Amino acid sequence: MYSGNRSGGQEYWVDDGAASSAGPAPAGTLSPAPLFSAGAYERLALLLGSTGLLGVGNNLLVLVLYYKFPRLRSPTHLFLVNLSLGDLLESLFGVAFTFVSCLRSGWVWDAVGCVWDGFSRSLFEKSSSHKCIRNAI
Incomplete structure (x- = not known):
């Protein structure tokens, strides 16, 4: 069963204000991109x-x-x-x-x-x- 763990260099939000392919990050977070909506x-x-x-x-x-x-x-x-x-x-x-x-x-x-x-x-x-x-x- 897939646990939803996203380790290993996949898309992470970065708190630098730049938009990544996962979308803008909530302020002050460093978290993996959400799996679901x-x-x-x-x-x-x-x-x-x-x-x-x-x-x-x-x-x-x-x-x-x-x-x-x-x-x-x-x-x-x-x-x-x-x-x-x-x-x-x-x-x-x-x-x-x-x-x-x-x-x-x-x-x-x-x-x-x-x-x-x-x-x-x-x-x-x-x-x-x-x-x-x-x-x-």
């Missing part, structure tokens, strides 16, 4: 924000119901709680970096942030193991 970034931020909020809300609801009702504490429901916890963590940590980057029209984190984003998504996705279930069916 401003409207596309707004729509992506809206989509990611709503996905993150729904993921957090629904998975918290599952965890609260499991905690509140003791009769739900069976091995099958514990497996569902594991899936819900993994998805909750992915909704919190996996979506946050990309959501903020969409709000700012490009990746705003350094290399460590990029590594953490990929690591957290991979870790929480594997911990919930819903892909293993989907592939087994």
